[in-house]
Amino acid sequence: MATPYTQVLPLPRHQHFPKPNPISKTVINDRYFENHPLVLLIDKSQSINQLKQIHAYMLRIGLFFDPFSASKLIEASSLSHFSSLDYAHKVFDEIPQPNLFSWNALIRAYSSSQDPIQSILMFVNMLCEGREFPSKFTYPFVFKASAKMKAIRFGRGLHGMVVKGRDVGLDIFVLNSLIHFYADCGCLDEAYLIFENMQTRDVVSWNTMILGFAEGGYADEALKIFHRMGEENVRPNDVTMMAVLSACAKKLDLEFGRWVHAFIKRNGIRESLILDNAILDMYMKCGSIEDAERLFRKMGEKDIVSWTTMLVGYARAGNFNAARSILNTMPSQDIVAWNALISAYEQSGKPKEALSVFNELQLIKKAEPDEVTLVCALSACAQLGAIDLGGWIHVYIKKQGIKFNCHLTTALIDMYSKCGDVEKALEMFDSVNIRDVFVWSAMIAGLAMHGRGKEAISLFLKMQEHKVKPNSVTLINVLCACSHSGLVEEGRAIFNQMEYVYGIVPGVKHYACLVDILGRAGELEVAEKLINNMPVTPGPSVWGALLGACRLHGNLELAEQACNRLVELEPENHGAYVLLSNIYAKSGKWDEVSMLRKRMRECGLKKEPGCSSIEVHSIVHEFLVGDNTHPQSQKIYAKLDEIAARLKHVGYVSNKSQILQLVEEEDMQEQALNLHSEKLAMAFGLISVAPSQPIRIVKNLRVCADCHAVAKLLSKLYDREIILRDRYRFHHFKEGNCSCKDYW
Structure with missing residues (x-):
């Protein structure tokens, strides 16, 4: 029955539609019914309900069993602006012999969906049925789905199929999608090798390679590709410039960023809101608020991204009044803008202000908190030790029916642990079925900070039983657990196993943990020897750990050495002076205390005041x-x-x-x-x-x-x-x- 919101297609009840001959070969192989009235109506449809009407008529007169006509129905139901993948898949399952176009339509639609694995499964099913073979219109979307899934092994298998297929192996569209796949999966060497071996390249090839390097953290290589693009007389477009601006922002190269902005104007590259936003973002990330403000004022069109970029830029620069002013001035305050301000306060060590904005959001109800909001608020609660508010957020998540993904689970475990309720953190950990490495690491860290070292090590071993591979942070947390509990031999053993058991090369922070373990236990000479033999340059955390151990055990001579090395690396580290001053004070060396405090005043350093909340x-x-x-x-x-x-x-x-x-x-x-x-x-x-x-x-x-x-x-x-x-x-x-x- 039609509703006021459903437009019924004008199909006269007694209109005669020509019926296909199910025996004719043209029904299967040719576009015999390309101009059939029902097929033409498919392109004019504006809703799924209209497509369902056409589907019913096609079934009635037998037209649905023509593969071409059915493929048009699949295309409209899966790729149009009103698409329904669920309905499209059901229609597909009814087709006796779907043609390649139908397979490709669904593969393409799923590759852009929230469930890209279905695209890969459709592709595999097509191969298993063996009636249709992939074409140059198939592979790009399977590569796209593989990139979203980070399915590197499957993608490499696809690459092999492309190489064997002579026609598709040279297609520029397929090769561009292959470059994107490897770049998106972090395999930039393989992406670059394909790029270099291409017989012909279009602007998309260059753009994909530039963006791959930029997003992969290789800004210099991205800019080299851009310069080479100019040397080979390939005209860049607006997408090229957005990729180059991304590289400038990653490199924090304001001077080159300004040159790029001028280049865009000078070469008449098509201006757009998206490109203006990219320039705005570059200026803010490079720290030039003046350039950003100038561009922002000149922009004829602004969207939520423009306003949010300014808000984030001001907040990162510590200008919270300007950030707040932007939020108040925005034409529409979506949750992204609120999240930007809450996150900026939280990451700047201003948890009270972050929670104040969060509470305001709750009161005015202009936007619904999302996962990012809640994670930021929980992090602020963790900083403050605000367990009441953190517990309220936990209840809110449950009442709103928000799914506990790994991000929220990690944030809740961290909040309860840092607020002093490690039992509640363990309860949260045990209540979820899906635990990634970050969830396990957070729980190990929680046990570590509460001095429950043996339990932390036990959980670390259990993590491996569950086939979850530890990362660098996991090992830092386990070593910290050993440090706080005096588990010297256990800590030493885990450190020695890092590379050959867990495949993680010890970094500076891991060495700092081991120095802390040894130093706390009074093995200062062993700790000093370890530092002298480190394969990496000792950083501030290493010397800080040694200095802290010297304070515990009153080793004045070694403390002076550690302090000097620490101040060399971080001249403005007031904590180094304070620690050494404390050691002098405990030894009754008040002249040395006065000398250190005088040096701090001369350097403009102040001791951080003790604060308890x-x-x-x-x-x-x-x-x-x-x-x-x-x-x-x-x-x-x-x-x-x-x-x-x-x-x-x-x-x-x-x-x-x-x-x-x-x-x-x-x-x-x-x-x-x-x-x-x-x-x-x-x-x-x-x-x-x-x-x-x-x-x-x-x-x-x-x-x-x-x-x-x-x-x-x-x-x-x-x-x-x-x-x-x-x-x-x-x-x-x-x-x-x-x-x-x-x-x-």
Whole structure:
């Protein structure tokens, strides 16, 4: 029955349509019915419902069994603007002997769909039936599907078939698609070899090779191909220039980017909104906001991409006011724009601002959060330790029926782990069936930061049992787990197996982990020897690990050496000076402390202030050292006095070695320790968090030994669980003990 939205084709009920002769050979081999009224109506259809009407008439008069007529129906139902692949495939399955055109139509349609594997399966089925053989119109779309699936082995098999087929092996359309396939799969050497051996090349050949190099991270090679294109007098088009602009953006070559912009104008290359957006993107990525603003103002037409490019550019440059202004000015605020601002805040270390924008999005409801929004918000929650909001997002995902893919699963595991609830992270990990290497790596990292090294190693072995190949990050996480748990021999064994068991050549970060493992365990000489014999140049992370170990074990001579090497590599690394200053302070060398701090002032470096945060009723409260700006400061300091009295009553004596500046008066020394940010956060937690709930604190620096000792005592005196995350790991304080077993 027709609805107000369904236009019925004008097919008179008694119109006579000529019936085909099912015996005639022309019905199978020729376009005998090319001008049949029903076949002509197929091209005029505007909806699937109209095609279904034609399909019914074709069945009634027997026209559907003519392969050419049926192929026209397949083409319209699979490749038109109103296509329905499900319907097209059902029609295809009814055709007794589909011709090559019908096979190609479905292969082509599936290659551009969300399910490209169906394109490959159609191709294989065609070969198995053996009635039709692939043509130059078949292979390009199978290569396209193979590229989307990253099916490199299958694609190489197709390449072999192309080489054997003389007619298709020289077709420029097929060869261009083959270049694209190899480039898209990261096999640029093979793509270039085909390009070099082509007898003739068109502009598409050059464009595909330039874009392949640009997107593959070989910007210089992309630009060389472009220059060579000019030397061979091949005229570039707008697609060429977009590929070249992509290379400029990857190379961050502003000067050449400006030359390309001028080249486009000078050579009369067809201007378009897409090309303008590519130029805009290049300027922003190359850091020239002025050029981008100039072009943006001149653009006669702007779309959501133009506005979003400006927004992202401002945000990356740290100009969040301008980014916010762009969002407010945009004609239509789609979720991509909101994601750009949320992501920019989150990646710039501004999680509170990221969550503020996320909350605003929830309130105004101008766009629905998507997977990217949720992943960014969860990452911001992880940075802040905001488990209440992170848990709310988890519930939101479930209520909205959003499928838990590997990206969301990884983000949730990371959020729960970094917010101190590793059991919830494990629950999330166990609840999903599909786990890629990133999901496994995130869970291993979660166990590592909570000091559960043996469990992390056990999970690492289980990962291999599930045939998931570890990557470089996985190995870093496992080695970190060994470091935090004092598993020296296990860490050493895993490191030694990296290359010949897992096929991963140890990088600088892996060596830094091993140095950390050895250094924490007191094997400083072994760690120093390892650094001296490294096959790669030791980076800041390596010297930083050694310097941290020297602080733990009080090796002043080696600390000075490590600090000097670290400062050579990173002159603005204030952390190096602070660590060495701490070692001097613990040794009572106050003159050296003063000298270091003077050098820091001369270099314009400042020590990062200690900051501790705690989430209460979904609100994150932050405390600095000696902070008195909190609305409940009076209650917090009263609680601190109560804590000090109870600690004194049980005989606790402050660890004066943690005072890193010269304070002579005894009472002032104690006061300096009492004002540490984590103690303020603990006091606030005791007066604000229900006794049944753990007190969760996040500190931006390493927790000091005095605060660590106090937290252990408070967990026993107040019968509270305190979970403290510092820069390097988690500490779970309960009944007077810490999960780190004082090894941190």
